[in-house]
Amino acid sequence: MKHNLLIYLTLFIVILLLNSNTYAQTINVKKTSIAPKIDGKIEPSVWSRAQWQPMSHLILGEKLTTNDFQGRFKLLWDNNTLFLLAEITDDVLFDQHADPLYFYWDDDCLEVFIDEDASGGNHQYSFNAFAYHVALDNQVVDIASKLPNGQPSFVTLNDHIKSRWQRSKTAPHNVIWELAISVYDDKFTMDKQHNYPSVELTEGKIMGFMLAYCDNDGSKQREHFIGSTYIEPVNGSKNLGYITADVFDKLLLIE
Numbered sequence: 547m548k549h550n551l552l553i554y555l556t557l558f559i560v561i562l563l564l565n566s567n568t569y570a571q572t573i574n575v576k577k578t579s580i581a582p583k584i585d586g587k588i589e590p591s592v593w594s595r596a597q598w599q600p601m602s603h604l605i606l607g608e609k610l611t612t613n614d615f616q617g618r619f620k621l622l623w624d625n626n627t628l629f630l631l632a633e634i635t636d637d638v639l640f641d642q643h644a645d646p647l648y649f650y651w652d653d654d655c656l657e658v659f660i661d662e663d664a665s666g667g668n669h670q671y672s673f674n675a676f677a678y679h680v681a682l683d684n685q686v687v688d689i690a691s692k693l694p695n696g697q698p699s700f701v702t703l704n705d706h707i708k709s710r711w712q713r714s715k716t717a718p719h720n721v722i723w724e725l726a727i728s729v730y731d732d733k734f735t736m737d738k739q740h741n742y743p744s745v746e747l748t749e750g751k752i753m754g755f756m757l758a759y760c761d762n763d764g765s766k767q768r769e770h771f772i773g774s775t776y777i778e779p780v781n782g783s784k785n786l787g788y789i790t791a792d793v794f795d796k797l798l799l800i801e
Contacts, residue, residue, distance in 0.1 A: 568778070569775075569776040569777075569778060570775065570793075570794065570795050570796060571775075571795050571796070572795065572796045572797075572798055573599060573621065573755070573795060573796070573797050573798070574798050574800050575596075575621045575622065575623055575628075575797050575798065575799050575800065576595050576596060576622060576623075576800055576801070577622070577623055577624060577749065577799065577800070577801050578592060578595060578622040578623065578624055578629065579624075580592050581624060581627065581629070581726070582622070582629055582631070582724060582726075583724075584708050584709065584710050584724045584725070584726050585710050585712075585724065586710045586711045586712035586722050586723065586724055587712065587722065587724075588631065588722060592622070593620055593622070593631055595622060596620035596621060596622050596631070597620065598618045598619070598620055598633075599618060599619050599620065599621070599774060600617075600618050600774065601617035601618055601619060601632075601757055601758070601759065601772060601773065601774045602617070602772065602774075603772065603773045603774065603775060603776050603777065603784075604770065604771075604772055605758065605771040605772065605773050605777060605784045605785055605787075606768070606770060606771035606784070606785055607761070607768075607769050607770035607771060608769075608770075610761075610770055610772070612635070613635075613637055614636075614637055614761070614763070614770070615634075615635060615636055615637075615759070615761050615770060615772060616634070616635040617632065617633070617634050617635070617759055617772060618632070618633050619631060619632040619633070619757055619774070621797065623747050623799050624747070625746055625747055625748070626728070626744065626746065626747065627726050627727060627728060627729075627747070628660075628726075628727040628729055628747065628753075628797075629724070629725070629726055629727070630658065630723075630724070630725040630727060630757070631722070631723070631724055631725075632656060632721075632722075632723040632724075632725075632757065633720065633721070633722055633723075634656075634720075634721040634723060634759060635719070635720050635721075636654065636719055636721060636759075636761060637719065637763065638654075638719075638762075638763040638764060639654050639682060639713070639719055639721070640653060640654050640762045640763060640764055641653045641654060641681065641682045641683065642762075646681055646683070646685040646687050646702055647687060647700040647701075647702070650679050650681060650687050650700075651679060651760055651768060652760070652762060652766070652767050652768045653681060653682065653760065653762060653768075654682055654759075654760060654761060654762055655679050655680055655681045655682065655759070655760045656679075656680045656709075656723055656725075656757070656758075656759055657677060657678065657679050657680070657757070657758040657759065657760060657787075658676075658677075658678040658680060658707070658725065658727065658757055659675065659676065659677050659678075659754070659755060659756040659757070659758070659787050659788075659791070659794055660675060660676045660678070660727070660729060660753060660754065660755055661674070661675035661676075661753060661754025661755070661791040661794055662675075662729050662730060662731045662732065662745055662753055662754075663731065663732065663753070664752045664753055664754045664791075664794075664796055665732070665754075665791070666754065666790070666791045666792040666794075667790065667791055667792065668789060668790050668791075669789070669790065669791055670689065670698075670788060670789045670790075671689060671690075671691050671692040671698065671699075672691065672732075673688075673690070673730070673732055673733075673734045673735070674732045674791065675732070675754060675791035675794070676688055676703075676706070676730070677689070677787065677788045678703065678706065678707055678727075679760075680707060680709050680723075680725065682711075684704075684709045684710065684711075685702055685704060686702060686703045686704050686706055686707045686709075687700055687701065687702055687703070688700075688701060688703055689701075689788070690736050701736060703739070705728070705739065705740070706727065706728050706730065707725055707726070707727050707728070708725065708726040709723065709724065709725045709726075710723075710724055711723040711724070728744035729744055729745045729747065729753070730742065730744055730745060731745055747799055748799065749799055749800060749801050750798070750799065750800075751798075751799045752796055752797065752798055752799075753796070753797045753799075754791045754794035754795070754796060754797075755794055755795055755796065755797045756773055756774055756775045756787050756793070756794045756795060757773065757774040758771060758772060758773035758774065758787065759771070759772050759773075771785065773787065774795065775787070775793060775794060775795045777793045778793075
């Protein structure tokens, strides 16, 4: 009993030290003995172990109506994978760019932010943390580095996330999105991407995390950007997640 109390007290202190974002929360993520089938269908026998988490903080755009967008999600884990179930209500699903590397943030997409060691810090042009943009065609994109001309180098990382979604037949569309996420540390590089091992997940592990959604109903640019984490504006901007992992929430993996 005393041993368990000491473990949880230590984890609590670590979480307090790691939460540089005053508004950050810690989400307890339960382990699953059965991996969900990634097919865009909710399996109650698997997902009932997890609690719904809201995705309701407006990062970009004007105030939303509930018909335009609603979002919530669940998380589970096993030794090899972080599983994510997202339920999205979106009245228009829009994918204007066939090229997954071309202005992908202006299409409807799910964005998954992961900082494997919860170390925080800048990751805009590195893999200190990942900002996975998962498109409607299930392609996964992030920024790898800065090119000599100062422009970002966009890359596909489809090996990192397997995703599938299904939607209701009537608008506003209720979309069930399931993801199986392999977690990588900050030493990941593109030249070794196909041979680089993912991180083994264990009880007590803490990771930085945020989930967001790019919403576009048919405009040239996205109209809303909604996240799971409250972000304090810096110079009037809340769109900081793709730059720094300091604004992420924390995940605590538990049995």
